[in-house]
Amino acid sequence: MKSTLAKKLLTCLVTAVILLNPLQLRAQDSNSAGLVDESLNDLYVVLGSGAIGAVLGLSTLSFVETPKDHMKNIAIGGAIGIVFGVGYVIFNQATKSQAITELTPSPMTAETNESLARIDFSKQKIAESYLKDPTVGFSFTF
Structure with missing residues (x-):
């Protein structure tokens, strides 16, 4: 009886810690965020989605x-x-890279102008x- 109560209490505690994450969320400019910050955020997304999946299992x-x-079922x-978390992170990084490459101007050289x-x-x-x-014409008379 005590072990099932302890398991339920532990489950509720883990769920509360996951849902009420003490990390502060703040909006940042994408240019000011460093590589380490982005990597940590991606890691948090993957681990968080894994924890949510485990709770659903x-x-x-x-x-x-x-x-x-x-x-x-918990492991699955x-x-x-x-x-799903890795897929989300890959999608975000791919669209971020696409936006960066579209905004980067290519240097114009004489060869580029000639090619254009x-x-x-x-x-x-x-x-x-x-x-x-068109050279084909129709004429209708009634």
């Missing part, structure tokens, strides 16, 4: 008759949570040869 134990036979839930002029000339010739006015 733990919650499935109340629906089975013998919970000790299904303890692997944690693993699925970690996978060639591309414009090619597009103009293609447009002249394929985008002509």
Whole structure:
């Protein structure tokens, strides 16, 4: 009786610690955040999603008759949570990198200008040869 009460109390305590995380959340400019801060935030996201997955796996134990036979649900839930957390971090980093590369201007050199002029000339010739006015006409009389 005491062990089940202790397990329930421990479960409630762990859940409260996870949900009421004492870390302060604050908005920061993306340029001022360093690599270490971003890495720690990513780690927190992955570990937090793993913990949430483990809690969800733990919650499935109340629906089975013998919970000790299904303890692997906790590990499976944690693993699925970690996978989702890693996917979220990868997506955020990929979109952040895309935004950085789109905002970075490429240096214009004489070769670049010459290449752009060639591309414009090619597009103009293609447009002249394929985008002509139609030469087929119809005449209807009644």
